[in-house]
Amino acid sequence: MTELKYLYGIIPTDEINQTPLPSFKGLDEQHELYNIAFDGMEAIVCDLEESEYNESALEEKTSDVQWVHEKAFHHHEAVMKLHEIYTVIPMKFATIYSSKTNLEETLTKHYQEMTRLLSWLKGKEEWNLKIYCDNDSLRERTAAHNLTIEEKKKEIEQMSPGRQYLEKRKLDRLIDQQLEKEKEQHSSSIHDQLATSCVKTDIKKNWNKDVTGRTDEMCWNSVYLLENQDVEKFLGKVKQLQAEWKEAGFTLELTGPWPAYHFSKLK
């Protein structure tokens, strides 16, 4: 029977010598995770039966949304477990090699970069901030508190009905633009305050309501790589900002600690 290697991540050998790999069931719920030593690094893998996970079998599996859902979470939980114990270079979901030899060839190719990345990631963790806002109430507030908009409204009241219709639509657009500007300004000022205590940061795209399944709108999405010793301070700052912005209709949601998914890049 041929066995494929599903790769979860790379960890340093000295850390696995200190704390042995805990028992964890692999992607197929049969094979256990284990480590393959590679010159100071350990590739954390699980075996998969070739007959069940070859390209065409996988094509069928990945077209099943529920399968992807379940297995993506399995990958997440396995890498999280590794991250709780070790420094880890997390792999993207579904990184699979047809043999140990092929896996080792890839490791050889990226060996230096991976070594560098492992020592850089040591003692660091990733946090994700998403800011949501209640668009309707923010819009009302913007419309009520903006002087230019206020003046424009008065002007419109003096106009003929036909003109009023056109001008009101123009004003609506103006309010929308103003609202977007304010959301962006507020979010990026929150971000700037948090970014001072991190090693590296990245701004991600906002997901719409269909994707998030929420009623409020995502207006900011960013990730931060933090030194372990700075995390407490960072969390304190987030709490403070959460309280500060609640009144204005902004909800700050922080998740973490994550393995450094966003900051593990190879050239």
Place this chain on the structure above:
Amino acid sequence: MAIEQSTQSSNLVDVLETVLDKGVVIAGDIRVGIADVELLSIKIRLIVASVDKAKEIGMDWWETDPYLNSKAANKEQDQKLKEENDDLQKRIEELEKKMGKDNRLV
């Protein structure tokens, strides 16, 4: 307090945007194509929502509907094959009986 631990309770988008989009990409030699995060989140959300809703009102017919469930489709195909097999078996038996009779006649 909205500071969460990103373990089991993590929400769908947080996990998908991370493990499907990020992490080291050193493509393995087994190629795997996966739908993008946006499409996948929407689909998963729809499935979860509709399954919950349907169960709430006591509907579970899709679990056996071959158009909606690939396992059910396989099951249906298995059933068809089984019927066909039984049918062929019967015909063989009948033919054998007939041949036996014929042989006796000879």
